[in-house]
Amino acid sequence: MENIIEVKNIKRYYKIAKEEKGFWASLKSLVNKKYEIKKAVDDISFEIKKGEITGFIGKNGAGKSTTIKMLSGILYPDSGTVKIDGYIPYKQRKQYVKNIGVVFGQKSQLHWDLPLIESFELMKYIYKIPKKVYEENLKKFVELLDMEDFINQPVRQLSLGQRMRGDIVAALLHSPKLVFLDEPTIGLDVVAKEKIREFIKYMNKNEQTTIIFTTHDMQDIEKVCERLIIIDQGKKVYDGTIAEIKNKYSNIKNIEVMYEDGSKEMKTFDINKIPMNQVMEKLFTEESIKDISICEPEIDGIIRDIYEGKIELNADTKGE
Ligand SMILES: Nc1ncnc2c1ncn2[C@@H]1O[C@H](COP(=O)(O)OP(=O)(O)OP(=O)(O)O)[C@@H](O)[C@H]1O
Numbered sequence: 001m002e003n004i005i006e007v008k009n010i011k012r013y014y015k016i017a018k019e020e021k022g023f024w025a026s027l028k029s030l031v032n033k034k035y036e037i038k039k040a041v042d043d044i045s046f047e048i049k050k051g052e053i054t055g056f057i058g059k060n061g062a063g064k065s066t067t068i069k070m071l072s073g074i075l076y077p078d079s080g081t082v083k084i085d086g087y088i089p090y091k092q093r094k095q096y097v098k099n100i101g102v103v104f105g106q107k108s109q110l111h112w113d114l115p116l117i118e119s120f121e122l123m124k125y126i127y128k129i130p131k132k133v134y135e136e137n138l139k140k141f142v143e144l145l146d147m148e149d150f151i152n153q154p155v156r157q158l159s160l161g162q163r164m165r166g167d168i169v170a171a172l173l174h175s176p177k178l179v180f181l182d183e184p185t186i187g188l189d190v191v192a193k194e195k196i197r198e199f200i201k202y203m204n205k206n207e208q209t210t211i212i213f214t215t216h217d218m219q220d221i222e223k224v225c226e227r228l229i230i231i232d233q234g235k236k237v238y239d240g241t242i243a244e245i246k247n248k249y250s251n252i253k254n255i256e257v258m259y260e261d262g263s264k265e266m267k268t269f270d271i272n273k274i275p276m277n278q279v280m281e282k283l284f285t286e287e288s289i290k291d292i293s294i295c296e297p298e299i300d301g302i303i304r305d306i307y308e309g310k311i312e313l314n315a316d317t318k319g320e
């Protein structure tokens with residue numbers, strides 16, 4: 001499959017004014033303002049193939065939204081290049097946006113006072129969506145996301161989960177090839193999250209939509225994404241499949257030990273350092289154990305360790 005996204009060495013730094021404390025200092029700073037440079041995105045490169053579904057994750061403030069803004073043409077990079085489906089997003093914004101859909105979970109793009117359906121009608125007008133496409137998509141999406149009950153309500157009356165579904169539909173009515181979803185499940189209950197996950201998977205499988213998806217929910221990642229890009233402090237620290245990352249840490253075994261007195265304990269072993277048979281021998285000769293169970297490392301545990309800096313990664317840089 002060919003690449004739909006090519007991002008090369010993009011950087012985006014923010015200049016943040018330093019607040020000076022005290023009267024004289026703040027007066028002085030009016031003339032001689034001090035700035036701090038925040039490296040929000042600091043030399044990130046990656047490629048994404050048509051039809052891929054990629055989780056773009058990292059701690060708060062890692063630089064995910066800033067990257068998505070550069071990819072969707074809202075921000076220009078200070079340096080580096082972005083090429084998406086033949087376009088340079090921030091330069092050819094008008095033509096480019098017809099091919100993409102963007103959802104920022106933290107910020108609704110719907111009209112607060114209008115019934116939801118009217119925001120959809122407006123999208124039809126703005127994007128010049130052919131009547132047939134619009135009607136087909138609307139019917140399908142409303143059904144898939146179970147929206148019949150609230151489609152005529154003003155957006156301001158909707159619950160967060162209802163509003164989010166509305167935002168997702170509004171971003172997809174024009175059948176974009178590429179969709180950026182920045183935290184589309186934030187603050188939702190488990191049922192609503194599951195609905196959105198199913199919908200994302202449906203669009204990817206059935207409409208071959210390329211999807212980039214940011215989230216802090218590990219279930220979202222595990223259930224939806226095949227590929228994972230992890231960023232930390234504006235830099236890419238991992239790029240590969242979920243299976244690969246699990247495999248890479250398959251040497252780490254968590255063993256739950258149940259003692260004869262009924263208590264339990266979780267122990268972690270690196271079987272590259274101590275072979276499994278020695279681990280077993282050690283456990284059974286030294287301690288009064290009733291039973292053990294070996295747990296494969298879970299993706300959320302691995303990712304937590306990466307975020308906390310317990311696992312060192314060298315950016316695996318696929319495709320570079
Ligand atoms: N407009 C701005 N002006 C100054 N600094 C900014 C601006 N936007 C973002 N930043 C800073 O850039 C860094 C990256 O922010 P960004 O929003 O991209 O993070 P994020 O990975 O999306 O985090 P989160 O998971 O919390 O949404 C942060 O340190 C943030 O404070």
Ligand SMILES: [Mg+2]
Nearest residue numbers: 064065066182
């Ligand atoms: Mg963000």
